[in-house]
Amino acid sequence: MRAGSTCACEDGWGGINCNVCQTDKACDALMPDKTGGVCYQNGEVVKENYQMCDVTNRKIVDVLDPRKPQVTFTCNAEEATCDFQFWVDQQESFYCSLHNCTSSATHDIKQNSTEYECKNIACKCIPDRMLCGENGSVDITDFLDESIRGPASYNCIEKDNGINECRFEEPAMNELIKTMFGDASIFINCRSGECMYETEVPGFERPVKKINTPLIAGVIAGCSIFVVLVILLVWYLSRRQFRYGPINLDDSDDESSKLMTDHKPASLYWENVSYHMNGKQILTGVQGVAQPGEIMAILGASGAGKTSFLDILARKNKRGTVAGDFYVNGEKVNDTVYKNVVGFVDQEDTMLSTLTVHETIMTSALLRLPRDMGRAAKEQRVHEVEKQLGILAIKDSLIGSEEGKGRGISGGEKRRVGIACELVTSPSILFLDEPTSGLDAFNAFNVIECLVTLAKTYKRTVIFTIHQPRSNIVALFDRLLLLAKGKVVYSGEFSQCQDYFDHIGYxxxxxxxxxxxxxxxxxxxxxxxxxxxxxxxxxxGSGSASVGPSSxxxxxxxxxxSGGSIEEGLVGSPGDSLRPKGKRRDSVKTKxxxxxxxxxxxxxxxxxxxxxxxxxxxxxxxxxxxxxxxxxxxxxxxxxxxxxxxxxxxxxxxxxxxxxxxxxSEIAKGVHDDTNTAKRNAEAANGSANGSAVGDGNHYTGAMGRGYARVGYPRQFLILSQRTWRNLYRNPMLMLTHYAIAILLAVLSGFLFYGLTDDIPGFQNRLGLFFFVLALFGFSTLSSLTVFASERLLFVRERANGYYSPITYFAAKVIFDIVPLRIIPPIIMGSIIYPMTGLVPDAEHFFKFILVLILFNLAAAGICLFIGIVCKDSGVANLIGSLVMLFSLLFAGLLLNHNAIPKSALWLQTLSIFHYGFEALIVNEVTFLTLTDHKYGLDITVPGASILSSFGFDTQALWPDVVSLAVFAASFIVLAYIAMHVLLVEKR
Incomplete structure (x- = not known):
């Protein structure tokens, strides 16, 4: 504003009228959003340009000294007009209005120049001002009114420090200047200033986002080649692993035979065994003896308690309450030592369908045979068992399943494989639940004959339940335990069985x-x-005979x-009826x-x-x-x-x-006497500690013989990893489906979101892209629900039989689920999507993008893994898994704004892995972007951070979100292991 005879301008402004901008900040106040203003100083008019000039004609300056001559030049592009004002000592002397003006600018390496051409010009003097009638000065009023007609021009050349050297020309005025001052025209040095939005600056062009098509093609081709190579590898390995060929054994290696002979025979005694569950008595007062070198058969009708009693003898975890006394060689032995030297074969076969017969048995041998036993000796032991059980010819056949691509071996052969997995360890005591079920008569006899050979040759104790054995199998029994409704009908040597029942009238x-x-x-x-x-x-009073229970x-x-004598023998003659006269005749079966x-x-x-x-x-x-x-x-x-x-x-x-x-009976008394004798002998050998469940390790070792160290955790992990890998590549559909879907959906997403623009629609598309990608990975991890579901029973059985430690099994399963299914697909998908959609093109942002996808996938997989272990029913697990993902999806930040969530429910957002993943992806992409929006007739630029804030995202939350995802992933994997360790325990 003018203060006295001069103008005092605010910061950032200059010129006589304070309308020439000097800084960009000064222009912000004139912008619609109070930001993004630019002070354009190149002299070229965009909308309305203001220039403040100093006259440099030497003669004019000398004549007017000490007063300073100046010129202001203003142009309006829309109206095509300009104004030329001549000032002496900041007082206007005359002015000229120029019409029909055009402007142009030239920019080259040497210099920048601007030119204004106006067809019409009209000038007027300010009365009584310098050069216009002031006392002692020249008066050019008439000259301006009558002579100045145009055309006029205003040309500038840009010099250093923002100074433009300009000249104002008009034919009549040029003549006047030449006549009076000796110069060709009016020479001036000008400073220009025009406030405009940054996108209005002449020559401004937003960088055109270039999509690297060759890179996209290369990435897609590379991912496709990778999947093809995986398919070829799976095919090669599956073909290769089926051919084992002959087993070359070292004749000098006697480790296998040492395993069979170097053990202490175990006699098993039990007395007063009872079992009840849910208020129902299952077993009552069961007693018996099983000696090494003998096989004992447990007979009984369905529901007699055979399997329950066998489970109790094998020290299986039972749901009910067990009572009774158990002795091994007359001593009580704790469960840990006992289970190390017994084997148990379940009635139901639980084996991986993708392994061969040899691999299944060999896995049992590698995990359960002594640590210091050589692999060749273990191979020899497996070979011997396969030969004994008659499965050597099918050792390279897949186990198979009804649901799989191939049926595999028969049910009877599976039964023998299950027995082989236990026989391979040559246990001191072997329990089998219905070992002949599913076998034909010939193979059933072979199985029992093999058990007899094991018992008699190597002094093993064999106990099994059996249903309807053939007579040639019955002839192999050494001892018999006959149960009826959980009570002992007979327990003793089988050779005395028939005489005993003859004696009691049956x-x-x-x-x-x-x-x-x-x-x-x-x-x-x-x-x-x-x-x-x-x-x-x-x-x-009837004299007729009748057959009753006491007959x-x-x-x-x-x-x-039988045959034709049934009527004659059972029905009898009319005079010798088998039932009271006048009653309905009984059926043949009843008779x-x-x-x-x-x-x-x-x-x-x-x-x-x-x-x-x-x-x-x-x-x-x-x-x-x-x-x-x-x-x-x-x-x-x-x-x-x-x-x-x-x-x-x-x-x-x-x-x-x-x-x-x-x-x-004397037989029961003999069993009781044998038990007491064994207890007395053990007490004499070990002292009064016998019969107590508490003792040192040597006490237990005396009862069971010397144990041996099994393979350690690293070796267990290696063996189980090998088995899991075989299972994965022989059933590769899930893995290949993950890869194929990752490539197809990546290409589809890249096509739909191709070349994202840096504007508001582009921001919206980024939100949709990230939301879709996370939803895809979140729901695809529901396949983790089945990681343990298909092997739940297998793990429970193998754990109960002491194959391995749960931690090694869990680690092998998790690693071979995480690496091929949870890490590789995000890398494939992210590598394709990133260049196709035109996300921030630098390596740092790309690797952050991939890291977030991987951690999110791991966190979602960990949650589903935990649910799959806790929920035994697959339908319930799928329902809960889907609901958890939907709940987490709600708080991602797209469907519900962070600032709109009620404060009382805000904590729920911390439970959402979608929130952490979504926020991390969008912050990584948008924080340093500048987006444009067309408002107020302008292309307004909006900082990405400002938009993120309006959506409730924290621009500083990238790394905290990454850490949260990692914590979620690790926590749920640990919880999944704890759940597996606690819940997946055999309860029979």
Whole structure:
């Protein structure tokens, strides 16, 4: 503003009228958003240009000295007009209005110049001013009014320090200047200034974002070649690993035979074993002995408790409560030592379908045989077992599965492979649950024969449950444990079994398989029974004979109750009916069952009884009297106690009679005596500590023999990694699908978001791109739910059988899930998307981008891994995994603005991996970008950081977000291991 005779201008402004800008900052106040202003000083008019000039004509300066002559020159581009004002000592003397003006600018290496050409000009004097009538000065008023008509020109050449050397020319004025001052025109030095938005500066062009097409093509081709190479590698390895060829063994290596012979035989004793679960009694008072060099078969009908008892003997974790005493060589042994020298073969086969037979057995050998045993010896041991079990010919065949691409080996062959995995370690005690199930008669016999050879040749103790064995298999039994509803019907040497049951009145008919007979017998005697008057002869005054539970009628042979003699032998003649007259006739099966499974009078002295000399009629009379008196007085008369076999008719069922008979037999007493003898011998050898579960390691070693060190953690990890890798490349569809989808969706995304622009729509597209990529990886990691699901039962069984430590299995599984499925796909996808979409083109931003994708993928995979382990049901796991991802997606920052989240719910955002990943990606990309937006008729530039702030993103949060993703990934992987270690424990 003018202060007195001069103008005092604000900072950044100059000129007589204070309208010539000097700095960019001075122009910000004139911009719509108060930012982005530029003071353009090149002299070229863009909208409205202002120039302040000093007259440099020497004669004019001398004439006017000491007063300073100056000129202001202003042009308006839209109106095509200019104004020329002549000032003396900051007072305007005259002015000229120029019309129909055009301007041009020339920019070259040597100099920059501007030219103004105006067709019309009109000048006026300011009365009584210098040169216009002031006392003592020249008056050029008439000259200006009459002579100045144009055209006029104003030309400048840019010099140093922002000074432009200019000249103003008009024909009449040039003549005047020449006549009076001797110069050709008015010479002036000018400073120009025009405020404008930065995008309006002449020559301003936004950098054109160049997309490197050759690079894109190369990256896509490279990723495709990588996938092809993976396919070829998978094909080569799968072909190569199937051909093992002959096994070359060193004849001097006797480690395998040493394993079989260098051990202490283990005798197993148990007494008063009971088991109940959920208030139901499963086993009651079970006792028995299993000796080395013998095989014991556990027989019984379905539901008799065979498998439960076998689990208890093998020290498996049971859900119910177990009671009883167990001894090994007369000593109590803790579970850890015990499990190291026993093997257990489950009824259900659980093996990896992608491994061959040899690889499956060899894995068991490598993990469980002694650490100092050479690989050649382990190979030899595997070869021997394969030969013994008759699976040598299929050793290179895949296990296979019904769901897989190939069916693989048969069910019977799988059974033998499962047995081989335990036999390969040559355990001191071997337990097998239904080892012959699924096998034909020939192979079933071979399996049992192999077990017999193992037991007798190497003094092993073999115990197994079996269902309906053939007679040639039964002949191989050394001991038998017969169960019925969890109670012992017989436990002892098999050679005494048939005589024992003959003695107590249950004779196996000629031609019957005694094992089938005994199992059927336990099923028939389980039904509670009390004789009725109709079932006993003479109770109704009837003289007809009837066959009841206590009948001593001789059992007919198989020939007499089969074929054409059934009617004749069972139904009888009209005068000799087998049931009371007037009653409905029984079926053939009922008659046969009655004949076979009704207790008969013994013809020999039974263990614990007197010789049988009671006639048939007396027995029948006793039974009749017992029924009558029981109903009258509620008690059993003394004469009924004279039963020749000590089987009291007061028992609630024939099963109780059988159990009572065994418990009072000499065989049961012998088992008890054997147990006590073993305990006394152990006490004599080891001292009074015997029988206690607490002792030092040497005490346990004395009972079980010397143990051996198994392979350490690093070796376990290597073996399991090899197995996991084989499983991965032989079933490569998941891995190849991840790679193929990564390439296809990367190309599709690159096409849809090709060449992102640095404007508001480009910013929106960046948000959409990053959101889509994270959603893709987040939901693709749901495949981690099945990492352990398919092998859950396998892990539980192998862990229970002591194959390895859980940490080594977990590490192998996680590494071979993380590297091929969680690290490589983000690298492939990011490498294609980044150049195609035109994200910030420098290496630093690119590697940050890839790092965030990888860490996000690992965090999402860790969460799904944890859910997959905790949730046993795959449907529930998928539902929870999807909901967790959707919840996390909600707080990413796109669907819900950070600043709009209620404060009470703001903490939920810290649980969202999508928030950390999304914020890190967008901050990495946009923070240092300058975006444009067309507003107020201008292309306004907007700093990327400003837009990020308006969306609620923290521009300084890149590395904190990266750390948070890493913490999430590590935390959930650790939680997944803890869940696996705690939850995936065998409970039978």
């Amino acid at each position: 004779s196996c008919p000629p031609g019957f398989n005694i094992a089938d007979y005994l199992v059927d017998l336990t099923m028939h005697v389980e039904v509670p029974h009390t004789p009725t008057e109709e079932e006993l002869p003479g109770l109704n 001593t009628r001789a059992v007919k042979s198989i020939a007499s109750i 046969q069952d009655r004949e076979l499974y009704t207790r008969k009078k013994s013809g020999h002295e039974t263990p614990g009884s007197q010789p049988d000399d009671t006639p048939l009629d007396t027995n029948v009379t006793n039974s009749q009297q017992w029924v009558r008196l029981q109903r009258q007085h509620g008690q059993v008369p003394q004469q009924i106690l004279d039963d020749p076999d000590n089987l009291l008719p007061s028992a609630s069922s024939d099963l109780d009679a059988l159990v009572s008979a065994y418990s009072q």
